[in-house]
Amino acid sequence: xxxxxxxxxxxxxxxxxxxxxxxxxxxxxxxxxxxxxxxxxxxxxxxxxxxxxxxxxxxxxxxxxxxxxxxxxxxxxxxxxxxxxxxxxxxxxxxxxxxxxxxxxxxxxxxxxxxxxxxxxxxxxxxxxxxxxxxxxxxxxxxxxxxxxxxxxxxxxxxxxxxxxxxxxxx
Amino acid sequence: xxxxxxxxxxxxxxxxxxxxxxxxxxxxxxxxxxxxxxxxxxxxxxxxxxxxxxxxxxxxxxxxxxxxxxxxxxxxxxxxxxxxxxxxxxxxxxxxxxxxxxxxxxxxxxxxxxxxxxxxxxxxxxxxxxxxxxxxxxxxxxxxxxxxxxxxxxxxxxxxxxxxxxxxxxxxxxxxxxxxxxxxxxxxxxxxxxxxxxxxxxxxxxxxxxxxxxxxxxxxxxxxxxxxxxxxxxxxxxxxxxxxxxxxxxxxxxxxxxxxxxxxxxxxxxxxxxxxxxxxxxxxxxxxxxxxxxxxxxxxxxxxxxxxxxxxxxxxxxxxxxxxxxxxxxxxxxxxxxxxxxxxxxxxxxxxxxxxxxxxxxxxxxxxxxxxxxxxxxxxxxxxxxxxxxxxxxxxxxxxxxxxxxxxxxxxxxxxxxxxxxxxxxxxxxxxxxxxxxxxxxxxxxxxxxxxxxxxxxxxxxxxxxxxxxxxxxxxxxxxxxxxxxxxxxxxxxxxxxxxxxxxxxxxxxxxxxxxxxxxxxxxxxxxxxxxxxxxxxxxxxxxxxxxxxxxxxxxxxxxxxxxxxxxxxxxxxxxxxxxxxxxxxxxxxxxxxxxxxxxxxxxxxxxxxxxxxxxxxxxxxxxxx
Amino acid sequence: xxxxxxxxxxxxxxxxxxxxxxxxxxxxxxxxxxxxxxxxxxxxxxxxxxxxxxxxxxxxxxxxxxxxxxxxxxxxxxxxxxxxxxxxxxxxxxxxxxxxxxxxxxxxxxxxxxxxxxx
Numbered sequence: 001x002x003x004x005x006x007x008x009x010x011x012x013x014x015x016x017x018x019x020x021x022x023x024x025x026x027x028x029x030x031x032x033x034x035x036x037x038x039x040x041x042x043x044x045x046x047x048x049x050x051x052x053x054x055x056x057x058x059x060x061x062x063x064x065x066x067x068x069x070x071x072x073x074x075x076x077x078x079x080x081x082x083x084x085x086x087x088x089x090x091x092x093x094x095x096x097x098x099x100x101x102x103x104x105x106x107x108x109x110x111x112x113x114x115x116x117x118x119x120x121x122x123x124x125x126x127x128x129x130x131x132x133x134x135x136x137x138x139x140x141x142x143x144x145x146x147x148x149x150x151x152x153x154x155x156x157x158x159x160x161x162x163x164x165x166x167x168x169x170x171x
Numbered sequence: 172x173x174x175x176x177x178x179x180x181x182x183x184x185x186x187x188x189x190x191x192x193x194x195x196x197x198x199x200x201x202x203x204x205x206x207x208x209x210x211x212x213x214x215x216x217x218x219x220x221x222x223x224x225x226x227x228x229x230x231x232x233x234x235x236x237x238x239x240x241x242x243x244x245x246x247x248x249x250x251x252x253x254x255x256x257x258x259x260x261x262x263x264x265x266x267x268x269x270x271x272x273x274x275x276x277x278x279x280x281x282x283x284x285x286x287x288x289x290x291x292x293x294x295x296x297x298x299x300x301x302x303x304x305x306x307x308x309x310x311x312x313x314x315x316x317x318x319x320x321x322x323x324x325x326x327x328x329x330x331x332x333x334x335x336x337x338x339x340x341x342x343x344x345x346x347x348x349x350x351x352x353x354x355x356x357x358x359x360x361x362x363x364x365x366x367x368x369x370x371x372x373x374x375x376x377x378x379x380x381x382x383x384x385x386x387x388x389x390x391x392x393x394x395x396x397x398x399x400x401x402x403x404x405x406x407x408x409x410x411x412x413x414x415x416x417x418x419x420x421x422x423x424x425x426x427x428x429x430x431x432x433x434x435x436x437x438x439x440x441x442x443x444x445x446x447x448x449x450x451x452x453x454x455x456x457x458x459x460x461x462x463x464x465x466x467x468x469x470x471x472x473x474x475x476x477x478x479x480x481x482x483x484x485x486x487x488x489x490x491x492x493x494x495x496x497x498x499x500x501x502x503x504x505x506x507x508x509x510x511x512x513x514x515x516x517x518x519x520x521x522x523x524x525x526x527x528x529x530x531x532x533x534x535x536x537x538x539x540x541x542x543x544x545x546x547x548x549x550x551x552x553x554x555x556x557x558x559x560x561x562x563x564x565x566x567x568x569x570x571x572x573x574x575x576x577x578x579x580x581x582x583x584x585x586x587x588x589x590x591x592x593x594x595x596x597x598x599x600x601x602x603x604x605x606x607x608x609x610x611x612x613x614x615x616x617x618x619x620x621x622x623x624x625x626x627x628x629x630x631x632x633x634x635x636x637x638x639x640x641x642x643x644x645x646x647x648x649x650x651x652x653x654x655x656x657x658x659x660x661x662x663x664x665x666x667x668x669x670x671x672x673x674x675x676x677x678x679x680x681x682x683x684x685x686x687x688x689x690x691x692x693x694x695x696x697x698x699x700x701x702x703x704x705x706x707x708x709x710x711x712x713x714x715x716x717x718x719x720x721x722x723x724x725x726x727x728x729x730x731x732x733x734x735x736x737x738x739x740x741x742x743x744x745x746x747x748x749x750x751x752x753x754x755x756x757x758x759x760x761x762x763x764x765x766x767x768x769x770x771x772x773x774x775x776x777x778x779x780x781x782x783x784x785x786x787x788x789x790x791x792x793x794x795x796x797x
Numbered sequence: 798x799x800x801x802x803x804x805x806x807x808x809x810x811x812x813x814x815x816x817x818x819x820x821x822x823x824x825x826x827x828x829x830x831x832x833x834x835x836x837x838x839x840x841x842x843x844x845x846x847x848x849x850x851x852x853x854x855x856x857x858x859x860x861x862x863x864x865x866x867x868x869x870x871x872x873x874x875x876x877x878x879x880x881x882x883x884x885x886x887x888x889x890x891x892x893x894x895x896x897x898x899x900x901x902x903x904x905x906x907x908x909x910x911x912x913x914x915x916x
Contacts, residue, residue, distance in 0.1 A: 013492055013493070016538075017492070019546070020461070020465075020481075022545045023467040023545050024467060024478050026467075026544070030550060030833065030879055035875060103758075126853055127849075130850065136833045137834055403842075404842070405839075405842035510911055510913060511912070517912065521908065524908055528897060528904065543890075547889060550877060550878065551889075552879050552881060553882070553884050554829070554839075556829055556883035561897050568804060673852075756849070
């Protein structure tokens with residue numbers, strides 16, 4: 001009996017030290033991968049020009065949709081913009097831009113200066129819609145397929161690597 | 172130059188530690204007293220490590236940016252006091268503080284324990300010096316505060332305003348005397364096992380060291396909480412943050428330890444349990460250091476992370492743990508106890524039982540996320556809801572035991588006046604109902620906690636009355652236990668009767684709630700030496716009493732480095748604190764204000780201080796009797 | 798032995814006192830959600846943009862009639878378990894919630910074994 005207790009104690013400590021060691025070599029940064037492979041949530045977002053609403057039905061029509069949260073006051077959004085312009089040329093991919101907590105004049109200026117890559121443009125004035133998509137900072141982009149499944153989440157500005165990954169997926 | 176001097180002193184210390192180990196080992200085998208040389212070597216060791224630390228302080232004072240540590244953590248514009256405090260406010264510098272305390276305690280233990288077996292004293296010294304060597308190697312090969320940078324930068328990086336605070340300056344030294352000081356009874360425990368020094372006199376050798384480390388640990392935790400309350404702006408003082416927990420874990424072990432020492436000293440029981448507690452305390456200290464500095468935990472307080480540090484500390488920790496386990500397995504002898512259900516010994520065991528429960532709960536909550544992340548790649552958070560839910564119900568019962576335990580007699584106790592206890596309980600329930608009647612009612616659990624705390628307080632006060640008559644007063648215990656009761660009572664009342672309101676407010680607007688009104692009357696912009704401040708003038712009016720208070724929270728804009736801090740406006744009185752923070756809302760001319768009314772805050776701090784006062788009284792009476 | 802039983806009963810009893818909250822307090826929920834863009838702060842303590850947005854969403858959810866636990870579930874669904882400070886009671890975390898009390902009971906048995914057996 002004593003022997004068993006000793007072995008158990010030894011094992012517990014070895015286990016704990018082992019876990020500590022493994023954790024040292026891991027990356028402990030947080031990412032919102034929790035929504036990946038889940039279905040896109042229901043949403044109803046007003047379009048930028050207040051003319052109508054966009055819902056999941058607008059996404060169902062396309063093979064792939066990239067939802068991009070952006071704002072004129074967000075510097076990294078300017079940096080990723082050229083990549084969005086390149087993506088807008090892909091016929092397979094629809095771009096839904098959601099203007100996040102922004103003022104209309106500034107947003108319009110942003111698009112007229114840098115170009116408008118979005119097939120559909122909506123706005124989220126108070127940011128509440130972004131929470132449905134698990135957004136916690138901008139820019140953030142979400143890649144969705146025809147079955148409304150979330151394939152990828154891109155936190156931060158889209159990089160060239162992200163661009164290549166997207167191309168690979170949609171083709 | 173300073174860098175070279177510092178490195179030389181570090182190397183000197185390594186040589187001294189090795190010499191001490193060697194000489195002590197040789198002296199073990201010879202008869203006679205402890206060799207005078209060993210005393211001298213120990214003294215020189217302590218002296219040289221202190222000089223080494225002063226060298227580092229000097230480097231900070233003169234802003235010698237050729238040292239990486241000074242460059243990263245200081246700035247020529249920093250006030251002198253904070254330049255000095257900055258020495259130990261960073262990873263490398265704080266390790267030197269570790270080394271100092273390890274060395275000083277090593278020397279003092281040797282000097283103050285002349286009445287104990289020579290082999291025991293020498294082995295304690297040897298083990299302690301092995302620990303010192305371990306830390307010196309860590310400093311020299313991984314985290315050297317004297318490492319140089321070239322070319323020499325013209326200015327430093329370290330001007331973070333949040334770190335420039337008096338409480339934060341003394342917080343590390345206090346804590347280190349606490350949980351680093353625990354190293355000495357870790358070493359003593361190992362020495363005791365090896366030399367089979369299991370008589371009750373062993374407790375006399377470590378008793379005061381346990382008390383000293385416990386007092387300082389409590390003070391260190393208190394100062395940290397006070398700082399969090401005044402500086403962090405959320406109005407709380409304990410967040411169950413991993414770094415806070417790391418300081419609490421050794422505290423539970425220390426508390427259990429000095430209670431068990433009472434039994435060991437009086438009745439020569441629980442020897443192996445005392446040893447285990449000695450080993451656990453310092454092990455938890457090193458574990459805490461590992462968790463905080465390795466980067467595997469996410470917290471407000473963490474030092475910048477570096478995995479090589481983690482590996483080094485983990486190796487050190489593993490050697491400590493497996494060495495201790497191996498020795499314990501070898502030396503463990505089953506002791507047979509035949510305790511009476513109703514006896515002081517059993518009550519102290521109950522104290523230890525509850526302390527271990529708190530310890531395991533906090534330890535589990537702190538490291539569980541590490542396990543789930545490593546095993547299932549899922550990050551979870553364990554925060555206040557967990558700890559509060561698990562611990563508070565148990566505290567209720569714990570307080571009752573605290574009231575009954577100290578009065579129990581050794582070996583066999585009989586509770587003479589059950590009627591008195593029933594009376595006290597009734598009084599506590601009555602007081603509780605009075606609070607509910609005059610103020611507001613609260614949750615069931617809170618009722619139990621208040622009643623329990625009152626039970627402890629009332630029975631302790633009656634103890635004082637009785638003991639004054641007989642002229643037999645155990646001040647230390649009564650003060651500490653009563654203050655603990657008050658601490659729980661005040662924390663409970665503070666939690667129940669705190670008021671918190673969150674508003675977005677514009678200049679000139681007034682918000683009304685319950686019997687208060689708040690108006691943002693003015694916004695001022697002031698320029699200071701290294702920051703600009705937006706100072707709000709808010710008037711809090713108590714509509715019933717027509718009393719008004721003006722609070723001035725600030726938004727501070729620093730430019731080296733570019734940071735924004737929010738200074739809370741706190742108006743303290745003995746009855747309550749008014750607490751107000753103001754922050755700007757991006758792209759809007761509304762300001763967000765958080766107003767809190769926090770009753771009895773000052774009493775919470777006072778209670779903790781009184782707990783330490785009790786411990787200090789015991790310490791001084793021990794020293795006098797020796 | 799009786800003490801252990803009493804302790805258990807008491808703990809279970811007090812757990813129910815938590816479940817009798819009728820109206821959902823937004824401040825309580827804010828305290829229990831983590832600000833993801835801050836260092837260790839809760840939504841309640843943070844002034845960040847993200848915290849402001851979450852506060853609005855929580856208000857909407859409360860108005861929709863969601864309970865406290867439903868709101869936490871919504872948040873962990875979108876952001877992962879890391880955003881909630883109260884670990885969910887699922888298979889992965891059950892050990893966390895149960896182990897402390899197992900230790901408490903085990904300790905009780907340990908002490909009981911050290912006591913004099915009745916004559």
